[in-house]
Amino acid sequence: MLSVNSVEASYEDSQALFGMSFDVGTSEFVTLLGRNGMGKTTTIRSIMGILPVTSGKIYFEEREITNLASFRIAQAGIGLVPEGRQIFPNLTVRENLIATAVRPSDVKQAWTIDRIIELFPILYERLNNMGGQLSGGEQQMLAIGRALMTNPRLLILDEATEGLAPKVRSEIWSCLKTLRQEAQAILVIDKNIETLIEIADRHYIVEKGSVVWSGTSTQLRENKHLQKKYLGV
Amino acid sequence: MEISFVVEQLLNGFQLGVLLFLLAAGLTLVFGIMDLVNLAHGSIYMIGAFFAATMTLALDSFILGIVIALPMTLILGMVLEVLALRTLYARGHMDQVLATFGLILFLNELVRIIWGPAGLAIPLPLFLDGSVSLPLGIVYPTYRMFIILIGIIVALGLYYLVSKTRLGMLIRAGASNRTMVGALGINIRFLFTAVFGLGAMLAGLAGMLIAPINQAQIGMGEDILILAFVVIVIGGIGSIRGAFIAAILAGVIDTMGRAFLDVLLLALLPANAAEAAGPALSSMLIYFLMAVVLIFRPQGLFPARNG
Ligand SMILES: Nc1ncnc2c1ncn2[C@@H]1O[C@H](COP(=O)(O)OP(=O)(O)O)[C@@H](O)[C@H]1O
Numbered sequence: 386m387l388s389v390n391s392v393e394a395s396y397e398d399s400q401a402l403f404g405m406s407f408d409v410g411t412s413e414f415v416t417l418l419g420r421n422g423m424g425k426t427t428t429i430r431s432i433m434g435i436l437p438v439t440s441g442k443i444y445f446e447e448r449e450i451t452n453l454a455s456f457r458i459a460q461a462g463i464g465l466v467p468e469g470r471q472i473f474p475n476l477t478v479r480e481n482l483i484a485t486a487v488r489p490s491d492v493k494q495a496w497t498i499d500r501i502i503e504l505f506p507i508l509y510e511r512l513n514n515m516g517g518q519l520s521g522g523e524q525q526m527l528a529i530g531r532a533l534m535t536n537p538r539l540l541i542l543d544e545a546t547e548g549l550a551p552k553v554r555s556e557i558w559s560c561l562k563t564l565r566q567e568a569q570a571i572l573v574i575d576k577n578i579e580t581l582i583e584i585a586d587r588h589y590i591v592e593k594g595s596v597v598w599s600g601t602s603t604q605l606r607e608n609k610h611l612q613k614k615y616l617g618v
Numbered sequence: 619m620e621i622s623f624v625v626e627q628l629l630n631g632f633q634l635g636v637l638l639f640l641l642a643a644g645l646t647l648v649f650g651i652m653d654l655v656n657l658a659h660g661s662i663y664m665i666g667a668f669f670a671a672t673m674t675l676a677l678d679s680f681i682l683g684i685v686i687a688l689p690m691t692l693i694l695g696m697v698l699e700v701l702a703l704r705t706l707y708a709r710g711h712m713d714q715v716l717a718t719f720g721l722i723l724f725l726n727e728l729v730r731i732i733w734g735p736a737g738l739a740i741p742l743p744l745f746l747d748g749s750v751s752l753p754l755g756i757v758y759p760t761y762r763m764f765i766i767l768i769g770i771i772v773a774l775g776l777y778y779l780v781s782k783t784r785l786g787m788l789i790r791a792g793a794s795n796r797t798m799v800g801a802l803g804i805n806i807r808f809l810f811t812a813v814f815g816l817g818a819m820l821a822g823l824a825g826m827l828i829a830p831i832n833q834a835q836i837g838m839g840e841d842i843l844i845l846a847f848v849v850i851v852i853g854g855i856g857s858i859r860g861a862f863i864a865a866i867l868a869g870v871i872d873t874m875g876r877a878f879l880d881v882l883l884l885a886l887l888p889a890n891a892a893e894a895a896g897p898a899l900s901s902m903l904i905y906f907l908m909a910v911v912l913i914f915r916p917q918g919l920f921p922a923r924n925g
C-alpha cells in the first residue's frame with residue numbers, strides 16, 4: 386500500500402535520509418523503531434510532502450506520490466498524527482475534528498464525531514473546549530480523531546505515546562488495537578518496544594537515515610542483541 | 619453644546635469606524651494567516667472605488683454598480699495574489715513592504731492610465747441622497763446611515779463566516795499551523811487565494827462606499843491604509859472581532875477628538891494655544907490609543923493565535 390524506495394532528503398545544512406526504504410501492506414500494522422535523531426520524523430515529513438525528497442520514490446496504492454503537494458498526499462488517503470500532536474489550539478475540539486474532515490463516497494463506515502467519541506469517551510466533555518486547553522493525552526486523542534476524520538486508508542502516528550501518562554498510553558494502544566481489528570493500515574513510531582512487539586506485524590529499525598533491520602514481531606522479540614544495539618533496550 | 623451634535627459626531631465616528639473595519643478585516647486576515655504585510659491593500663480600496671464609479675455611470679445605478687464591482691474586486695484580488703503576492707509569503711516582512719510599496723506605485727500609475735488623473739464622482743440615487751430624522755430631533759444623512767448599516771451587516775456576516783463555517787475554521791486553523799492544515803488534505807494555496815480575494819473585496823467595498831462622498835481618487839488608499847494598520851494592531855492581528863472593535867474605537871475617538879478636543883482644550887489653555895494644539899492633538903489620538911493598548915496588551919485586544 387505504501388512503498389518508500391531509496392529516499393534521500395536533506396535539511397538546509399545536512400542530509401538526514403540516506404536511501405530509506407520500507408513498505409506497509411494493506412491492513413498491516415508496521416513500526417519504525419530507532420533512537421532519537423535517526424530520521425524517523427524526517428521520513429514521515431518526506432512521505433507527507435512537507436520536506437522535499439531529493440532522490441528516490443514513494444508510492445501509495447501503486448500511485449507515485451513523491452514530492453506531491455502535501456494536501457494531495459493526504460487526499461490520496463494518508464492520515465497523519467504528527468510528532469508533537471500539533472492540534473489547532475485556537476479551534477474547539479469539535480472544530481478540530483470537522484475542519485479538515487472528508488468522507489469519501491467509497492467508504493463503507495465513515496468516521497463521525499460520534500464514533501470518535503466512542504473511541505475516546507473523554508473527548509465528549511471537551512467538545513466545546515479550545516484545543517489548547519486540553520491535556521497532552523487528550524490532545525493526542527484529538528490528533529488521532531482528527532486524522533481518522535479524514536477517513537484515511539493508512540494512518541501514520543509519529544511518537545504515538547511520547548510524554549503521556551501510563552494510563553493514557555494504554556488507552557492509545559487499545560485504540561490502535563481496535564483500529565487494527567477493523568483492518569486499518571497503521572504505521573507507528575514509538576519507543577515502547579514491548580507493546581509494539583505485541584500488537585504490530587512488522588518492524589523496521591532506522592539508524593542514521595536508513596533501515597538497518599526489518600522483521601516480524603517474533604523475530605524482534607527473540608533478537609535481544611538487536612534490541613540492545615539499536616534500541617537501547 | 620447640544621446633545622444632537624454629540625450624537626451626530628458619534629454617528630460620524632461609527633461611519634468612519636465601519637469603513638476602517640472593511641479595510642482592516644482583509645488586512646488582518648492576510649497578515650494573520652499568510653503573515654503577509656500588504657501595503658497595496660489601500661490600492662485595492664482605490665480600485666474598488668473606480669470600478670464602482672465606472673459601473674455606476676455605465677449602468678446608471680449605484681446599487682447595481684456596487685453589485686457588479688464587488689466580484690470584479692474579488693477577481694482582481696485573486697489575480698494579484700496569484701501573480702504577485704504569492705511569491706512573497708516565504709520572504710521577510712521587509713521584502714514584503716518593499717514589493718507591495720512597488721505595487722502601490724504600479725497600481726496608481728495603472729489607474730492614471732485607465733481612468734485619467736482626475737477623480738471620478740459617483741452620483742447617489744435619490745433614496746440615499748436625503749436625510750433621515752432620528753430621535754432627539756437629529757437629522758442625519760441617509761447615505762451615512764446606509765454605510766453604517768452595510769458595515770454592521772458585513773461584520774455580522776464575517777463573524778458568522780469565521781466562527782461558524784468550515785471555511786472559517788480552516789482560516790483560523792491556517793493562522794495557527796498552516797503546514798498541518800496542508801498535511802490534513804486542505805489546499806492551503808487555494809485557501810490563501812480565496813482569503814486574499816475576500817479581503818480585497820471588502821477593501822474594495824469600503825472604497826465603493828466612500829466614493830460618493832469623496833470621489834474615486836488616485837492615492838485615496840494611502841492615508842486610510844495607515845489607520846487600518848493601526849486598527850489591526852490594536853485589535854490583535856488575525857482577529858475579525860478585534861478588527862471590528864478597534865475600528866469602531868478608532869473611528870469614534872478620531873472623530874470625537876476632531877470635533878471636541880479644541881473645545882476641551884479651550885477650557886484649559888489660552889484661546890490661540892488651544893486652537894493650534896487641538897487639530898494636531900486630535901490627529902494623534904488614535905496613535906495614543908494604540909500605544910496605550912500595546913502597553914497593556916502587546917498582542918492587541920484579541921490575539922488570534924492563541925484563541
Ligand atoms: N528542522 C530541522 N532542521 C535541521 N535538521 C533537522 C531538523 N529536524 C531534524 N533534523 C536532523 O535530522 C536528523 C533526523 O531527525 P528526526 O527525523 O527528527 O529523527 P527522529 O524522528 O528519528 O528522532 C537529526 O540529526 C536531526 O538533528
Ligand SMILES: [Mg+2]
Pocket residue numbers: 422425426427468543544
Ligand atoms: Mg521524531
